[in-house]
Structures are given as C-alpha cells and as structure tokens.
Amino acid sequence: MRADAQRNRERILDAAEEVFARCGASASTEEVARLAGVAIGTVFRHFPTKDDLLAAILKRLLARLAEDAATLGGADGLHVFFRRLVGQAAAKRTVVDLAGVSVPAAVSRLDEAVGELLDQAQAAGTVRGDVRRPEVMALLVSLCQGALHGGWDVELQERTLAVVFAGLAA
Amino acid sequence: MRADAQRNRERILDAAEEVFARCGASASTEEVARLAGVAIGTVFRHFPTKDDLLAAILKRLLARLAEDAATLGGADGLHVFFRRLVGQAAAKRTVVDLAGVSVPAAVSRLDEAVGELLDQAQAAGTVRGDVRRPEVMALLVSLCQGALHGGWDVELQERTLAVVFAGLAA
DNA sequence: TTGGAAAATGAGTCTCGACTCATTATCGTA
DNA sequence: TACGATAATGAGTCGAGACTCATTTTCCAA
Structure with missing residues (x-):
C-alpha cells in the first residue's frame, strides 16, 4: 500500500471514531470525510460500504x-x-x-x-x-x-x- | 370529529403499533398506511409528522x-x-x-x-x-x-x- | 335530498445520504 | 527524471422516505 493511502486510512478511521462517537452510527459518511480532510470518494475507496467503516472502528x-x-x-x-x-x-x-x-x-x-x-x-x-x-x-x-x-x-x-x-x- | 375520521385514527394507531413493534422506529410511514388500509396522506392528516405518530403510540x-x-x-x-x-x-x-x-x-x-x-x-x-x-x-x-x-x-x-x-x- | 364542510386520496416534490466513475493528482521505481 | 500504477477528487446518480396539495369522495345537518 502506498504511503499516502496508509496515511489517509488512519485519518479516516480517527475521524470516523470521533464522528460516530459524537452522533451515533447514523452520522453521514460525508461528515467523516470532512473531518478527515479527504474527499468522499476516498472514504469509499478504503471502506466500500458504510458498514465496513463501522465494522473497522x-x-x-x-x-x-x-x-x-x-x-x-x-x-x-x-x-x-x-x-x-x-x-x-x-x-x-x-x-x-x-x-x-x-x-x-x-x-x-x-x-x-x-x-x-x-x-x-x-x-x-x-x-x-x-x-x-x-x-x-x-x-x-x-x-x-x-x-x-x-x-x-x-x-x-x-x-x-x-x-x-x-x-x-x- | 367525523365518524370516519375517528375510525381511521384508531386504525392508524393500531397499525403503527404493530409495524413499529416489529421493525422499530425506523419503519416507514408508508408501511403503516398500507397496514391501516388508508392512503399515506390520511396518516399525515392525523399526525402531521412521524414524530407525532411515534409520540402517540x-x-x-x-x-x-x-x-x-x-x-x-x-x-x-x-x-x-x-x-x-x-x-x-x-x-x-x-x-x-x-x-x-x-x-x-x-x-x-x-x-x-x-x-x-x-x-x-x-x-x-x-x-x-x-x-x-x-x-x-x-x-x-x-x-x-x-x-x-x-x-x-x-x-x-x-x-x-x-x-x-x-x-x-x- | 342536497349542499357544503370535512376527510381521503395518491401522484408528485424535496431532501438526504449512500455510493459511482471519469478525470486529475501523486507516488515510487527503473 | 519519466512513466505507469496507484490513489484522490467531487460532481453526479440513485433510491428511500418524509411530507404536500389539487382533486375526489364521504359524511351529516338542514
């Protein structure tokens, strides 16, 4: 895995943890992307579905x-x-x-x-x-x-x- | 309140109770209307928002x-x-x-x-x-x-x- | 019986959020 | 450095579900 990909993956997980902790699992993926500072597509590249992201955190x-x-x-x-x-x-x-x-x-x-x-x-x-x-x-x-x-x-x-x-x- | 209105109100409440019991609060208002045997608009006439319906049951x-x-x-x-x-x-x-x-x-x-x-x-x-x-x-x-x-x-x-x-x- | 108020109808609007993909940018190797 | 592979971008698609409203139907009091 390329270095930037690795870095973004971590950022997304951290952001997701914070967002979902604050708002519950109904928070939007968009919000996670915003906090992570990446585009929405990047989130879905790493975690094909929202459930995958939830499972990961x-x-x-x-x-x-x-x-x-x-x-x-x-x-x-x-x-x-x-x-x-x-x-x-x-x-x-x-x-x-x-x-x-x-x-x-x-x-x-x-x-x-x-x-x-x-x-x-x-x-x-x-x-x-x-x-x-x-x-x-x-x-x-x-x-x-x-x-x-x-x-x-x-x-x-x-x-x-x-x-x-x-x-x-x- | 007219007789038919009274009757429908009851039907809707009964249907809502069953649907939400089965599927949780995320079940759709459409499903409630279907089970009650009324049109979706009728549900909203009696309960202006979904939260009103939930509060009622x-x-x-x-x-x-x-x-x-x-x-x-x-x-x-x-x-x-x-x-x-x-x-x-x-x-x-x-x-x-x-x-x-x-x-x-x-x-x-x-x-x-x-x-x-x-x-x-x-x-x-x-x-x-x-x-x-x-x-x-x-x-x-x-x-x-x-x-x-x-x-x-x-x-x-x-x-x-x-x-x-x-x-x-x- | 009938006139009009109250109620029902359901196709249509609107918003929101998950997910896509053609394009652009970045990385790492030779 | 140059180039191909990998990754990022973000506007756009799609579906779902809450809610609306012009029209039609039903009730009931006179």
Whole structure:
C-alpha cells in the first residue's frame, strides 16, 4: 500500500471514531470525510460500504477495551471495568449503537478479558461463585445501553451500579 | 370529529403499533398506511409528522404499562413486572427504541406505578429499604435495552434478572 | 335530498445520504 | 527524471422516505 493511502486510512478511521462517537452510527459518511480532510470518494475507496467503516472502528474500539480490561485485575478489577465502561457509554455512542454490525473475533476477545476479570473477582471472593460470564456481559451491555439512552448523572450511575454489584456479591 | 375520521385514527394507531413493534422506529410511514388500509396522506392528516405518530403510540404503550403495573402488587409485584417487561422488550421494540421522542406525562405515570410496586416490595421485605425509584427505573430500562439488542434466550434472561434481584434484596 | 364542510386520496416534490466513475493528482521505481 | 500504477477528487446518480396539495369522495345537518 502506498504511503499516502496508509496515511489517509488512519485519518479516516480517527475521524470516523470521533464522528460516530459524537452522533451515533447514523452520522453521514460525508461528515467523516470532512473531518478527515479527504474527499468522499476516498472514504469509499478504503471502506466500500458504510458498514465496513463501522465494522473497522468497532473492531478497533473492542480491541482497545479488551486491552484495557487485560491491564486490570484483582479483587475489584471487574468493578473498575464496569464503572469505567458505563461512564464512557454516553460519550462513546458507537459501541453501544452497533447491534447490527458484528465483529465476532473482536467481541470474543473482549468476552475472554471479562471472563478473566470475573475469575479473579471470584477467587478474591468479591463476586460469588455461581455467577457466569454470559450474565456478566449481559449486565455490562444493558448498563451501557441504559446509561446512553437515559442520560444518567454520576449519582444515579453509582446507585445503579451499587445494586448490580450487590447482586454479584450477595 | 367525523365518524370516519375517528375510525381511521384508531386504525392508524393500531397499525403503527404493530409495524413499529416489529421493525422499530425506523419503519416507514408508508408501511403503516398500507397496514391501516388508508392512503399515506390520511396518516399525515392525523399526525402531521412521524414524530407525532411515534409520540402517540408511545403514550398509549406507556399508559398500558402503567395500568398493567397498577394491577400488580404485594411482595413480588415488582419482580413480576420486571420479568414481564424484559421478556416483551424484544417483541415491542418501540418503547425501547424511543429515546428521542418523549411524552413526559405518560412517563411519570409509569414512574409512579413502579414506585408503588417498589414501596410494597420494601414493605414486604423483598427489596431492601435504601433502594430508590430512580435506580429501579434505570435498571428496568437498561435490562429492556440489553434484552432487545442482545437477543437473550430465556435462561440468560433469568440468570441476569437473578443477579439484579439479588442486588435489590441483599 | 342536497349542499357544503370535512376527510381521503395518491401522484408528485424535496431532501438526504449512500455510493459511482471519469478525470486529475501523486507516488515510487527503473 | 519519466512513466505507469496507484490513489484522490467531487460532481453526479440513485433510491428511500418524509411530507404536500389539487382533486375526489364521504359524511351529516338542514
């Protein structure tokens, strides 16, 4: 790949991440091109359809989240991760919006990272033993959706998470 | 209002409820008109914009939910309501989709009904005393969103709700 | 029964956004 | 440097869906 093409590809991904984070997946490709400083045709050369572009940034975001999760651990790693993710949900609409576009590999990596955090929390006794990964992911996703659509303030978020944490511990 | 106008208004509302439940708020007004058996112009005569139509059915749905909640009560009324609502979330996309369209009065009636259920559950000791209405609503909304976008099966739903119920009780 | 107001009709307008492609510009190699 | 391959450009096409309005139909009160 030529150097200019490589450079533009990066610019487009960065721009797309910002635009979709701000306006959700319904933002126009035109807007992405404008922010990236390239013509609309260039965006479509790199990503033949809008879905391809969405999939690409979703993949990046999920990979970043998995990485982030991997740096956490110990008794309350899972709790920290929950709090962090839910707190960002409103700002990063993208992850939350994208029920349609799926990136199996990236999702499963995140899934594993969360499983790891869960194992550690259970070993430390912060989370009871019969809780399994699927419901933890379900709760995480639900809370992110809820936070995004509900516009929670910090206190409500904390109170809501407190209930869930109590449920995981009880 | 003339009799035929009244009749068509009802037909349109019923059709809209079904169409938006099936396809979400992005379904076209044309589709609603077709199912209602009226011309597109008739829909716009009754509801000048698509948002007006969405607001109208949202109002009906919320009123129905509030009514439904009012018939429940006792120690596990809140729990039954949660299970019922989350179970329907995937089928009734409409309520869940509609972050944008708001119908304050209808929402606050639902809010009150849930508050009533919460009071009774707390009186019965099924839910601990320091839990408040806002986080209960937040959890309810989150779980509906999660169930819709995640496509949960019955077991996952039950396991997820079990964690939340434990958190409310603990 | 009938006159006119209210309502319904549906082809047409308008906007918006995804996507195309002929043309022009840029890169990297020989 | 020169040249062909690769990439960028952006005006234009296309389809979809919200909304309009001149015309026709239906209702109902006198």
